[in-house]
Amino acid sequence: MSCWDLLGIAPTRNPDEIRAAYERQRKFASDDEARALDQAYREALGEDPSASMSSAAASEDSGRPVDLEPMPVSGASGRAADDQPLDAADDQVAREVVIQIRALLNDARRSQDLGVWKAIVCEPPADRPDVRRAIAERVEGELRPLAENGALEAPVARFLGDWFGWFSVREAVAGPEEENAAEPARSDGFGEAQPPQLANFWPAVIGWIVALAILAAIFGGMGGGQ
Known part of the structure; x- marks a missing residue:
């Protein structure tokens, strides 16, 4: 991978553009990536004798334009x-x-x-x-x-x-x-879903209260008639 790949820009001799790309990538780089970015930055500026910029310099010396087309993005499939x-x-x-x-x-x-x-x-x-x-x-x-x-x-x-x-x-x-979200309500063993026990609790309590009130009224009336 060339220094331009690591910096994410096309080959250029503009130091400001190189520095901006370096600082942008450096913000999110891990320690290993930071070391690679540092090396790429030096190469892009021409501070390293093995800098990839030599190819661009050779093109300029020969009078041919430098190819600045963006690189294709290829992944695991090998295609863009x-x-x-x-x-x-x-x-x-x-x-x-x-x-x-x-x-x-x-x-x-x-x-x-x-x-x-x-x-x-x-x-x-x-x-x-x-x-x-x-x-x-x-x-x-x-x-x-x-x-x-x-x-x-x-x-x-x-x-x-x-x-x-x-x-x-x-x-x-x-x-x-x-799977649990799609699981039916508890079965009683005969294939019929049963509601949770708590659903029947309050109706039973209310029924007992009403029954006690009726009995109290009946016995109260009997005591008053004596």
Whole structure:
């Protein structure tokens, strides 16, 4: 992966653009990613003798224009989302979301918060099908197994399975919780559902109160007639 891939921009000699891209990516980078970004930043500025910028310099020296077309986004399937490359802006969005997802996975508490996941992956334009698919292809190898093996809370796993179209995740977590929700009322052993006992409690109490009131009235009338 070249320094431009890590920075998320096309090759350029503009130091301000390189610095802005570096600072944008650095905010969400883990320790390992930060080291890679530091190296990429130095290469892009030409401070490293192995800088990828040498190819651009060679093109300029030869009088040929530098190819600045955005790179296609390829995932686990080896093809671009919707068979078309994302443009530079959408590709950058996908990269930043992936960085945020990886950072979230390093936080045991926040990674179980469904609201945090929605705030990261549902924010436009990351919610567009082509961008969403590109994100899914990049994180599937590390995120999908966690959702399937119970490392993530069931609501989070179900959401990710639905959002990214990972139907095996939905099947893996649609266990006791959903089955219990669909379970019929308690049976009496003859196939007929019985309501909870509490449902019959208050009518019985009211019946006893009415019966006691009637008996009191009867005996009161008998005592008054004597």
